[in-house]
Amino acid sequence: MQSNIPAIISYQPIGIIHTSFSNIGGMPIQPVGADKIRGTVEIFQGYAKGLKDLDGFSHIILIYHFHQAQSAKLIVTPFLDTLPHGVFSTRAPSRPNPVGLSVVRLLKIEQNILHIENVDILNDTPLLDLKPYVPEFDQHQGERIGWLKEAKGRVRNKKSDDRFI
Amino acid sequence: MQSNIPAIISYQPIGIIHTSFSNIGGMPIQPVGADKIRGTVEIFQGYAKGLKDLDGFSHIILIYHFHQAQSAKLIVTPFLDTLPHGVFSTRAPSRPNPVGLSVVRLLKIEQNILHIENVDILNDTPLLDLKPYVPEFDQHQGERIGWLKEAKGRVRNKKSDDRFI
Numbered sequence: 001m002q003s004n005i006p007a008i009i010s011y012q013p014i015g016i017i018h019t020s021f022s023n024i025g026g027m028p029i030q031p032v033g034a035d036k037i038r039g040t041v042e043i044f045q046g047y048a049k050g051l052k053d054l055d056g057f058s059h060i061i062l063i064y065h066f067h068q069a070q071s072a073k074l075i076v077t078p079f080l081d082t083l084p085h086g087v088f089s090t091r092a093p094s095r096p097n098p099v100g101l102s103v104v105r106l107l108k109i110e111q112n113i114l115h116i117e118n119v120d121i122l123n124d125t126p127l128l129d130l131k132p133y134v135p136e137f138d139q140h141q142g143e144r145i146g147w148l149k150e151a152k153g154r155v156r157n158k159k160s161d162d163r164f165i
Numbered sequence: 166m167q168s169n170i171p172a173i174i175s176y177q178p179i180g181i182i183h184t185s186f187s188n189i190g191g192m193p194i195q196p197v198g199a200d201k202i203r204g205t206v207e208i209f210q211g212y213a214k215g216l217k218d219l220d221g222f223s224h225i226i227l228i229y230h231f232h233q234a235q236s237a238k239l240i241v242t243p244f245l246d247t248l249p250h251g252v253f254s255t256r257a258p259s260r261p262n263p264v265g266l267s268v269v270r271l272l273k274i275e276q277n278i279l280h281i282e283n284v285d286i287l288n289d290t291p292l293l294d295l296k297p298y299v300p301e302f303d304q305h306q307g308e309r310i311g312w313l314k315e316a317k318g319r320v321r322n323k324k325s326d327d328r329f330i
């Protein structure tokens with residue numbers, strides 16, 4: 001490790017994600033499987049000023065902490081497969097740094113509360129950052145999807161279980 | 166703030182991003198403006214096992230720490246506009262938690278070194294996580310892009326300056 005790289009990077013949550021999913025078992029595993037499921041994001045008051053003009057965007061990127069992922073594993077068998085893969089080739093939550101990423105539809109903003117749709121996130125998840133989703137920045141060809149090619153199509157109906165708790 | 170939310174969330178970098186951009190001034194401001202620019206990601210040895218099967222993916226998501234963003238601002242004037250906006254409606258680096266997100270093309274993996282293309286990232290950036298880019302998960306309609314509608318098209322040629330240092 002190079003000496004100019006910090007050993008620890010610390011963040012303070014800027015808000016909390018409220019959903020109807022209190023347990024990881026049975027959750028949709030991606031927003032594409034969470035069609036029309038609603039939730040809210042509560043931005044803590046000290047950060048609410050930063051929401052100005054976000055209401056112009058139809059979709060937002062949520063970056064959050066997988067607070068219930070208990071232990072990091074480098075090799076995992078993801079929900080969508082029966083074979084083990086390197087954790088960085090999966091979206092499994094049990095990562096060395098358990099950072100989650102979801103793009104959700106933004107329905108409306110009321111003061112510091114964001115009403116969102118297509119939510120695949122556990123209740124009480126700490127929010128680290130949110131960004132506007134911009135197709136020109138965020139859409140890529142992605143013509144090769146490795147082991148997921150076989151699993152494609154399964155994601156809409158597949159639910160999580162407790163393997164990453 | 167609810168009492169069950171941690172006050173601090175700490176991560177350890179899993180690697181370091183090497184690019185030719187040693188200063189924030191003059192950098193491309195999104196991968197779409199960094200066409201064909203190459204770099205490498207060095208994954209620290211302890212995490213290299215987690216790269217298994219990542220080579221099957223053409224694009225990867227890098228989540229990293231904007232290590233040169235000096236101070237958080239809630240209202241910013243982004244590179245693409247002359248008007249101030251809430252920081253969460255922009256992709257500016259001076260965020261309360263300076264977490265960066267880029268999707269890059271993965272050219273090849275040699276042991277713990279990832280060769281990547283379309284890189285809009287500063288040299289020596291600490292890497293927090295990497296995930297496979299999966300169009301089925303990651304492509305969204307994004308039919309409304311707020312203030313960026315006016316700025317659309319400018320991003321390919323626009324370079325950064327030092328306003329967020």
